Amino acid sequence: MRGTFRPGVRAGLPFAVAGGLLATSFGVLARDVGMPAWAAVLMSAIVFAGSAQIAALTILGAGGGLGAALGAAALMNSRFLPMGVAFAPSLPGGPLARAAQGQTVVDVSLVVARDGQGGYDRGLLFGSSAIQYLTWVSGTAAGAIAGSLIGDPEALGLDAIYPAFFLALMIGELRGGRAKGVAVAGALIALALVPLTPPGVPVLAASLATLIGLVRRESETP
């Protein structure tokens, strides 16, 4: 594992740069909502889940209650349930040790931490998440402290960074016909649920598209 930590850092670097820009816009948002700079940095340091942090603060900023903000964060992060299941077989040790290692899993880990044998490599996981953690926390600090110099994140197009980042990740995944079908199915499930459910649920439900893998495999068996 030690041998793959550095390659993990390298693999995570481009995502860490993009994540740092997103963190900067989170820092600006936190200040706009009335959060002290130190609290924004502390939140990024111990929560380390961009979409949930942004969802919670957006709700508070729009005048919503604390319960609604926490609920939105929980739904936004609900995708880590199926992702945690995906990583589980690759994390050794007792239950607490496994849970602790599971905390390092971020969206990008699904792609950069693969070991090429259907599982995940812990060195790649820890390395790629470590560099992303660094830029997530420092980017938040930059946005929270220098927010007034940065101005409106939307005027700079910073809100387009996160989806573009995931689009780049997704396109890298579309090698086989099955992956393409799953991506289309996942997108359609999510879009269909947007008007019907709170934000976060559509993404969680999209993980059901992976069951296509099950059906096809069974039909291929002679």
Place this chain on the structure above:
Amino acid sequence: MSAATTWTLIGGCAAITAVLKGAGPIALGGRTLPPWFSSIVALMAPALFAALVVTQVLADGRELGVGADTAGVALAGVAAWRGASVITVVFVAAVTAAALRALA
């Protein structure tokens, strides 16, 4: 924002995230899972990333719609499809969205 709200928000988000990330590894860790499991795991990335992209680009709360960010991300998708690096892709998205908003 009051100090109590700030601390509850941070503590609550941290606890929720820790539980959601830890649940899978606690329940299923350290055992070998059947072959069908890895075929599902391999498809987790395209399913989740596609859903994250469409919800962020086309949804605002429970409403669907398009904006300058949609155009920026679409152009970024072309760049990604042609093999551009992640840095280039997010740069294209941000610059396009910013330029369209400046013109509007």
